[in-house]
Amino acid sequence: MSWKALMNAVVRSVCALALVAPGANIAVADQTVWQTEASQASEPIVFRTVLVEDEVEAPAAAGAAAARKLLEALGDAPLQAVVVSECFEDLDYKEELLRGIGSVIPAERIYGTSTYGSFTHQGTGGFDTVSLLGIAGHGIAVSAALVTEMGTSRLAFEEDEPLIRERLHAAGKQLAEKLPRTDQDRLLILLADAHSPKNQYLVEGVQKVVGNDFAITGGSANRNAGQTFVYFQNQAHEDGAVALMLSGDFQLALSGRKAMEEDEVISSARDGMQEALEGMEATPLSVLAFNCAGRRGRLQRPEEELDAIREVLSEEIPLFGLYCAGEVGPLDPTEAKPGVLCGGSGWHVMFTVIGR
Amino acid sequence: MRMRGAVYSLVIVSLALAAEAAEGLKLRMDAITVPPATGPLVFVVAHNTGDTLYQGQVRLAGPEGWRLTPAERPLELASGETQRLAFNVAEGRTAADNRYEFEITAWDGDQQLSRQQEIFVASAPYYRPPIDGETTAWSDAIPIEFQTEGRSTTVSTHWSRRRFSLLVAVEEDRLVPFEPGASASDPRFDAVQFAITPLEMAEEGDEQLAGRYEFLVVADPDGPGRCFHLAAPDTPEAQFLQPSPLAPREVERAQVAVWREEGVTYYACSLPFLPMRDTVRPSEGREFYFSVLVHDPDGTGIRDLGQAAGLWPSDEDRRSWSRWPGSLWPEPGPRANRVRWGFCSSLY
Structure with a gap:
């Protein structure tokens, strides 16, 4: 039995509830890089999302419930990875939540970030909610990498911009270099403790490796004191960044819109969703939406923005939305740089349609 | 400090x-x-x-x-x-x-x-400062300083999903603590009065109701300080304009500290958000109306953040602030409690 198969067998025995695809850390010495087996073009790709609110201050139970619900939704499709968006307050609650998720899903599959909330077709979730994106099926592969100690979490942009640029360029480059690469790589999801406008420098660092025309989306972790974490294999890390590379025989369509006033927030979400859907030439499988928490704050009813998205997005297509402290994707035309597909900014909603 | x-x-x-x-x-x-x-x-x-x-x-x-x-x-x-x-x-x-x-x-x-x-920037960064008689933990707030008759007042705010926190630094010669027996005709003690108004209530609320959450912070000669509840959104006008005893209206689970240091009185207060959470909805980017009055009856009289923010005098002014035993209201009175305020993320 190969070491990879052995590890997978261990995972399966520990977590009998989860049907997981093969996957392993790349090397015992480096627990910050992980990948699944290569995708197979003829195999299915499945995305599902769940949103669970904890109404009784029991984060572990909420995490376990969300994980069980996700596995149920995924059915027989073998799980590749889970992306967590959660907004429980304070680390002790967050760790309890992760413990609950990890009681159902193998820890090595769990990645994500603390956010300001989430939204799916179910609705919007703010206080004490967790949303999970399940990526499953042998038709898609996932690799993941982590960098920590970026050295920028306590630096103020206005006072330390040169140092922030230098450090985040280096961190982004290191992160992208760690990621195992294949010729099937399609989308890099970047989750980082680097809020807008710092996130642009992290993206530039990643682009030094993957190129300016590679599709990148993602969001910045909740930047509030004591809340800023990214999650790698179910462990919380501060001052860090996680990259997930999705690989396989699938297509992407991306859009990004910026808005700061209530009416424009709503209309830009609708327009951005419409543009991304129109750009998808295959059957949409899922939509990722990295949205600005500040945009949400402009709305008297946050549901109105989601309603606008749902006007053009079928309920059949899973939606995984996160409210972030900075967004990565195609910048609004007012900020985009020629020849560069994606960037990091704020006040944006970034849509990625994955289709096949 | x-x-x-x-x-x-x-x-x-x-x-x-x-x-x-x-x-x-x-x-x-x-x-x-x-x-x-x-x-x-x-x-x-x-x-x-x-x-x-x-x-x-x-x-x-x-x-x-x-x-x-x-x-x-x-x-x-x-x-x-x-x-x-x-x-x-x-x-x-x-x-x-x-x-x-x-x-x-x-x-x-x-x-x-x-x-x-x-x-000025009127925003409460996310944080839960300890209410411990120290100002050190407030260094990442966005303080607003204004002058009244040559005396300085500085207002700082923080928020979390569970608490709203306020620090007011009042430059004054002496602090007069709370006296339960004070009457409107005999103002005797210093206080900080503040109001939090959801935008929706300001725009669509019933004019006969307070439409705001309003509080009073005072020094307590026998303790770290006290915080009283003056009005809730459904408090009728007849009630909030009529002074009534403060003692029964103490805010549950409020944390208060009032202390003096180098000619400045500090009022620090942290309130549970739960009673206000459904209407104020604390989250990044949300806005609300806020204002502060400092009552310094033996010094400058009322110090008004709304005036410092440039609010115009309006018909709303008189109904914007609750009366309480011991309070003194000059003519013209303070501006309305309508300084646009925001919740923002922590500064880093």
Whole structure:
């Protein structure tokens, strides 16, 4: 039995509830890089999302419930990875939540970030909610990498911009270099403790490796004191960044819109969703939406923005939305740089349609 | 104990807080509710006090190095109408002293009105400072300092999903603690009064009800301090304008500390958000109305944050603040409790 198969067998025995695809850390010495087996073009790709609110201050139970619900939704499709968006307050609650998720899903599959909330077709979730994106099926592969100690979490942009640029360029480059690469790589999801406008420098660092025309989306972790974490294999890390590379025989369509006033927030979400859907030439499988928490704050009813998205997005297509402290994707035309597909900014909603 | 010495050594001076043109156009700016580096919007408030339609343009110029878009906006105001005009801060920088000077220019044909106003960032960064008689933990707040008769008042706020926290630093010669037996005709003790008003209630609320959460913080000769509940959104006007005993209205689970240091009285208070959470909805980017009155009856009298923010006198003013035993209300009274405020993320 190969070491990879052995590890997978261990995972399966520990977590009998989860049907997981093969996957392993790349090397015992480096627990910050992980990948699944290569995708197979003829195999299915499945995305599902769940949103669970904890109404009784029991984060572990909420995490376990969300994980069980996700596995149920995924059915027989073998799980590749889970992306967590959660907004429980304070680390002790967050760790309890992760413990609950990890009681159902193998820890090595769990990645994500603390956010300001989430939204799916179910609705919007703010206080004490967790949303999970399940990526499953042998038709898609996932690799993941982590960098920590970026050295920028306590630096103020206005006072330390040169140092922030230098450090985040280096961190982004290191992160992208760690990621195992294949010729099937399609989308890099970047989750980082680097809020807008710092996130642009992290993206530039990643682009030094993957190129300016590679599709990148993602969001910045909740930047509030004591809340800023990214999650790698179910462990919380501060001052860090996680990259997930999705690989396989699938297509992407991306859009990004910026808005700061209530009416424009709503209309830009609708327009951005419409543009991304129109750009998808295959059957949409899922939509990722990295949205600005500040945009949400402009709305008297946050549901109105989601309603606008749902006007053009079928309920059949899973939606995984996160409210972030900075967004990565195609910048609004007012900020985009020629020849560069994606960037990091704020006040944006970034849509990625994955289709096949 | 010192707090951000550079900030506290400076003074906010309004160059023209409430600009009013002879032709009946009033102009002012709202406070900025998000730190400038994040590219917020700034708002000019225009009110037509004349009898005829005003049609013109408004141009806004920011501090040196700032770039605002659009540079100017059209303005069409019916008689008696008020509008808020948004300008995007395409480039802006945070000022250590939290003072930002703007120039508003409006013109209608050959009639031009130009006004300068200094505004501040009125925002509560996310954090739960300990209420422990120290100011050290408040160093990442965005303090607002204003002057009343040459005495300084500084207001700082923080929020989390569970608590709303306020620190008011009052420069004064002495602190007079709470006296339960004080009456309206015999004001005797110092206090900080503040109000939190959800935007929806301000715009659509029942005029016969308070439509706000209102509190009073006082020094307690026998303890760290006390916080009383003055009004809730459904408190009837007849009740909040009529002084009634404070002692039964102590806020549950409030944390309070009032102390003196180097000629300054500090009022620190942290309130549970739970009773307000459904209407105020604490989250990043949310806005609400907020204001603070400092009662210093043996010194400056009332110190009014709303006046420092450039609010115009209005019909709302009298109903904006609850009366309580021991309070003194001069004529004209303080401005309405309607300083636009925001919840923002932590600064780093």
